[in-house]
Amino acid sequence: MKYFECPKCEHQIFFLSTECRHCKYPIGYIASEKDMCTFEKVSEDEWVPFKSDYRATHYKPCYNYTHYQVCNWMIPSDSNEDYCESCQLTHIIPNLDDPEVITYWRRLEVAKRRFLYLMQRMNIMPRPKRHDDDPFGLRFHFLMPMDGKPVLTGHTNGLITMNASEADVVYRETTRINMGENYRTLLGHFRHESGHFYFNVMQHLHPELIDEFRHYFGDERQDYAAALQRHYEEGAPENWQERYISTYATAHPWEDWAETWAHYLHIMETLETAFFAGLRVDGNGRTLASMSFKECPIGGQDFEHILENWVTLTFNLNALNRSMGLEDAYPFELTEVVKDKLRFIHRHVLEKAFK
Structure with a gap:
């Protein structure tokens, strides 16, 4: 930012x-x-x-x-x-008769605008869907569970549905613990679900990239429903950390892509904030490089330098959080396999694969 x-x-x-x-x-x-x-x-x-x-x-x-x-x-x-570029994307909102729901809606819009800001900075700001089959437009539905009917957060054909209950901190934290996740935020939801949308955009604009995608993420043509059922019944494979950024990324190549895409966005905005803050961190000269900036990370040409900066920044962010008695700010590890996936994303963002 x-x-x-x-x-x-x-x-x-x-x-x-x-x-x-x-x-x-x-x-x-x-x-x-x-x-x-x-x-x-x-x-x-x-x-x-x-x-x-x-x-x-x-x-x-x-x-x-x-x-x-x-x-x-x-x-x-x-x-x-009458509505701005951000609010035009929100197609359905919850019933606002309950003041608490207005608070949830406000929190969702805050996270959505922050997500959209980064998309603008990367020059891939989505536009509203012109019709239901429009492959390049996006819309959001923010829904509250009603009459015992659950709302599943997810993406389908340019529609991102968000369970507005996720804006309730207690609900979200309880879900995070029950799901065995070490990170769950509204902004993370927007970034993850947008990964599914941008994969569809890439697939429409540049189908020639799909073979390269499959090299890094696997064959997305495998049965998605069966893959998810297997994941929820059996969990992540042993030693999943060697190839994936999270356990959920192991479920299916689409989820691996969406999880990795979300982390790419985490990296870009956090490092951009550090860049504009003028932050510099000295490494130890052996296992941890110094963090300095020779260009803004967004649109940066030297992605290896960006990754080095990220490793140093998150190591120190985690250390600072621990000093305050808090959980790690970034409780993830980037292996070389995961870095290759991030390199694929960065390379094709620069090459306009999503535009």
Whole structure:
């Protein structure tokens, strides 16, 4: 995540904020500029940014910014759209009669916007589906379980369904423990499920890459339902850590891809944050390299350097967490086999395989 500065008072402003903490002016994110800005409010639907180099001179807040405070994205004031690029992707939301559900919806939208920010930075921002069979569009359904009917988080044909109960911290943590997972977050769900979507995009745009995909991840043509049933009945194979990033990645090549894709996104945004923070970490000169940056990781050409930085950063993040009595921030290990899968993803992100 980039660091943003208020053009009015020059203090740092944050991606999820709606007001500058210092000068108290309202804040919004302008997706077309990939930038946060503070605004002078002329009226409720006419906000003037404190920057003059944007493509538009006047903006209005997204409908969900004004009416529900679950968004902080802006739209050019002359646009016919009432919803921003992020909210246009949300097709169904839970019933908002329950105030607690509004809180869940807000948390889902926060995680979704952070996911979309990175997609913008990587120049692969999804657009809304134009029709049910549109292979290049995406939509989200946020659903609450009703009348004993469960909601399964997952992806099908450009539709990502999220169980809104995942926004309940107690529910999510209980599920994490029951599933034997060492990591489970809303942002992680968005990144994992988006992996299935982007695999479909790659398959449509560049079918010639599928043989290379199968070399790293396996043959995705095997029966998916049978593979999942086997996984849940038998668990991960012995020594799974040598070839996979997680136990769930062992279930099927599609899940291996989605899990690895999610970790690639974890790496890119976390290292981008470290890059803009100006962080540097000295290694021990033997087994741990020093962390420094010669370029922004997003779009970076030297992926080996990116991987070295990630290993050093996560080692120290975990050490800091342990000093606070917390669980590891990144409880995973990147073997060379997993790194090869990440290299495949990075190579084809740079080569526009998903565009």
